Amino acid sequence: MASDTLTLATRAQIEAIAPTEPRWLLDRRIAALEESASLQLPMSKQTKIGEAAFVQADAPKLPQVTFEGAPQGVILMDLDQAVREHADLLQPYLLQVAERQNLLHAQHAALTKGGFFCYVPKDQELTEPVRATFHFPKDGYYTPHVLLVAGERSRCDLIVELVGVDGGAPAINGGVEVVVSDGAQVQYIEFQRLPGKAQGHWSRRAAVGRDGKLTWILNDVGARLQVADTRTELRGDGSDSRVFATFFGGRRQHFDFRHIAVHVGQHTTSDTEARGVLQGKARAVYNANTIIRPHATGTSGWQHEHTLMLSETARADLVPELEIDEWDVKAGHAASAGPVDPMQLYFMMARGISEIEARRLIVFGFLSSLLDSIPLESVREQIAQIFHEKVEA
Amino acid sequence: MARPVLDIRGFRVGIEGREIVKGLDLTVRGGEVHAIMGPNGTGKSTFASALMGHPAYEVLSGTVTLDGRDVLEMAVDERARAGLFLAMQYPAEISGVSNANFLRTALNARREENDPVPVLKFHKELKEKMAGLSIDPTFAERYVNEGFSGGEKKRNEILQMAVLQPRIAILDEIDSGLDIDAVKVVAQGVNDMLSENFGVLIITHYQRILNYIHPTNVHVMMQGRIVRSSGPELAEQLEARGYDWLRQELGIEEPLPQEA
Ligand SMILES: Nc1ncnc2c1ncn2[C@@H]1O[C@H](COP(=O)(O)OP(=O)(O)OP(=O)(O)O)[C@@H](O)[C@H]1O
Ligand SMILES: [Mg+2]
Numbered sequence: 001m002a003s004d005t006l007t008l009a010t011r012a013q014i015e016a017i018a019p020t021e022p023r024w025l026l027d028r029r030i031a032a033l034e035e036s037a038s039l040q041l042p043m044s045k046q047t048k049i050g051e052a053a054f055v056q057a058d059a060p061k062l063p064q065v066t067f068e069g070a071p072q073g074v075i076l077m078d079l080d081q082a083v084r085e086h087a088d089l090l091q092p093y094l095l096q097v098a099e100r101q102n103l104l105h106a107q108h109a110a111l112t113k114g115g116f117f118c119y120v121p122k123d124q125e126l127t128e129p130v131r132a133t134f135h136f137p138k139d140g141y142y143t144p145h146v147l148l149v150a151g152e153r154s155r156c157d158l159i160v161e162l163v164g165v166d167g168g169a170p171a172i173n174g175g176v177e178v179v180v181s182d183g184a185q186v187q188y189i190e191f192q193r194l195p196g197k198a199q200g201h202w203s204r205r206a207a208v209g210r211d212g213k214l215t216w217i218l219n220d221v222g223a224r225l226q227v228a229d230t231r232t233e234l235r236g237d238g239s240d241s242r243v244f245a246t247f248f249g250g251r252r253q254h255f256d257f258r259h260i261a262v263h264v265g266q267h268t269t270s271d272t273e274a275r276g277v278l279q280g281k282a283r284a285v286y287n288a289n290t291i292i293r294p295h296a297t298g299t300s301g302w303q304h305e306h307t308l309m310l311s312e313t314a315r316a317d318l319v320p321e322l323e324i325d326e327w328d329v330k331a332g333h334a335a336s337a338g339p340v341d342p343m344q345l346y347f348m349m350a351r352g353i354s355e356i357e358a359r360r361l362i363v364f365g366f367l368s369s370l371l372d373s374i375p376l377e378s379v380r381e382q383i384a385q386i387f388h389e390k391v392e393a
Numbered sequence: 394m395a396r397p398v399l400d401i402r403g404f405r406v407g408i409e410g411r412e413i414v415k416g417l418d419l420t421v422r423g424g425e426v427h428a429i430m431g432p433n434g435t436g437k438s439t440f441a442s443a444l445m446g447h448p449a450y451e452v453l454s455g456t457v458t459l460d461g462r463d464v465l466e467m468a469v470d471e472r473a474r475a476g477l478f479l480a481m482q483y484p485a486e487i488s489g490v491s492n493a494n495f496l497r498t499a500l501n502a503r504r505e506e507n508d509p510v511p512v513l514k515f516h517k518e519l520k521e522k523m524a525g526l527s528i529d530p531t532f533a534e535r536y537v538n539e540g541f542s543g544g545e546k547k548r549n550e551i552l553q554m555a556v557l558q559p560r561i562a563i564l565d566e567i568d569s570g571l572d573i574d575a576v577k578v579v580a581q582g583v584n585d586m587l588s589e590n591f592g593v594l595i596i597t598h599y600q601r602i603l604n605y606i607h608p609t610n611v612h613v614m615m616q617g618r619i620v621r622s623s624g625p626e627l628a629e630q631l632e633a634r635g636y637d638w639l640r641q642e643l644g645i646e647e648p649l650p651q652e653a
Contacts, residue, residue: 350478
């Protein structure tokens with residue numbers, strides 16, 4: 001991965017994106033640009049990230065975002081508008097939630113364009129999910145950013161959809177930041193249904209305060225190549241994070257996902273549940289890492305990753321990791337990848353169910369324990385439906 | 394619909410290059426109850442599985458028709474939709490899929506896509522059928538066969554038959570592992586279905602179930618062939634005397650010792 005062949009972001013590009021931006025934001029972009037000189041592309045043995053369309057820092061275009069369901073008191077608007085109108089609310093967090101670890105993070109921060117800001121004031125409890133949908137045009141390079149700030153003791157479910165147009169091939173280097181203040185409860189739900197030629201890198205960063213709770217519900221079925229990393233820092237004592245990740249790849253789709261839970265506070269808990277289905281020549285790399293920092297006593301971190309292979313030509317690499325610097329913890333992982341049991345298929349077909357329906361039922365059964373853990377019925381149904389439609393004969 | 398006829402001629406089946414079923418002829422019609430008995434390892438399950446289209450078995454030659462239609466040309470699911478049912482000796486478990494969901498999918502597979510069975514009606518009928526087979530109502534929402542006892546799996550096979558209403562059913566050792574009451578319940582389930590429109594082939598080692606489901610024909614299978622066919626009295630003879638007298642009569646050699 002020779003970074004000398006890469007087109008790196010430049011100061012001129014930054015100035016072209018943000019001629020009217022406030023000074024503090026411009027400074028952050030330039031700081032990120034300076035960091036990029038010493039950062040590498042993310043390491044992956046199985047994914048040729050250096051060849052991906054999203055590593056080339058082109059002039060970013062603006063994706064359209066549509067919104068739905070923000071009640072009184074909640075701010076939900078385009079990021080640039082929020083920068084103009086609510087700088088006081090964004091400034092403590094925007095591009096600051098967690099440190100940048102690789103060149104793509106830095107490049108995203110330097111060149112970010114578009115996206116949205118969602119702010120839930122303290123003590124406000126939303127009863128219905130808030131929705132935002134990104135519409136990516138046919139081609140071009142995009143660097144959208146999502147910032148969700150949930151005030152103290154607030155409650156909010158945000159559903160983000162990433163969609164494109166038929167035959168579209170956008171290259172995306174996006175970023176998500178989630179701030180869960182003390183006592184807040186957030187569910188961040190994402191449906192990635194990008195078209196078959198899209199290539200995306202999507203980096204999610206979250207900081208959870210004392211007794212805060214963050215649930216990531218992530219569903220990936222689109223894109224030719226999708227690389228995503230999700231890092232949750234459990235900073236406050238008693239904070240909790242869950243990941244319910246589902247993915248379904250077919251044809252020659254390639255997924256490379258990484259989930260990292262960093263336990264900093266005491267009595268923090270994290271639990272990652274992933275279920276993936278692969279068919280055709282799809283390939284998935286799935287890393288989960290639980291990092292337990294010194295003094296994070298009384299913590300527990302668990303990972304469960306299972307992949308169902310519908311074809312012999314699909315491939316999954318599951319890499320669970322634990323990094324523990326503290327004795328008083330409970331942590332563990334379970335990972336498996338296995339084919340469909342031909343005896344199950346035979347049994348179902350012997351009852352008159354067609355092979356494709358039988359596969360759908362097996363896929364549904366494989367997902368069911370994860371789906372049962374998701375508290376939002378509409379989200380459960382949407383995931384089940386998306387998987388149903390994805391099964392090929 | 395006319396009375397069903399399953400017609401099997403010169404059926405030979407192999408597995409991994411070894412011939413197991415070596416030329417078998419049998420006709421089962423609606424209203425008939427056939428029993429096949431025979432020592433362990435003679436190919437009864439192989440025969441039944443190959444009829445259903447189990448992927449591990451290779452049909453070497455012969456013809457099988459159901460109501461005149463070529464069964465061997467059909468995929469497994471088509472055979473089932475044509476009216477063939479096999480209650481398996483070892484049915485699969487399907488994690489995460491409830492019995493009710495499974496059965497509703499199987500019923501809908503027999504119907505037009507735009508005419509699925511009404512959900513409430515389905516659940517009502519399922520409940521009735523389960524009650525008839527003394528199956529606890531909670532089994533509707535249990536995952537298919539997962540964690541079921543041996544006897545519960547067998548009852549579940551009969552439940553599937555009762556719901557799907559096949560034309561010809563093959564029951565492979567449906568009585569194995571059943572307690573005395575359960576044998577009666579399962580037999581009742583089969584008897585309730587018996588009519589001109591339904592024929593059944595029971596593979597069993599024991600006379601016991603035949604006390605409740607009265608066979609019209611009893612066959613003995615040895616070394617991959619039907620070696621004797623007769624009326625219900627043959628089952629009683631076998632129960633009382635075992636197979637050796639028949640082997641001697643037919644001049645069949647002792648089988649090699651079998652693994653357990
Ligand atoms: N899937 C298989 N793989 C290998 N051998 C098999 C397989 N199925 C059957 N056989 C062999 O074929 C022969 C017949 O087996 P089958 O199960 O048909 O006998 P059976 O008459 O049903 O016996 P039982 O009364 O014990 O149920 C046995 O020798 C068995 O080991
Ligand atoms: Mg058998």
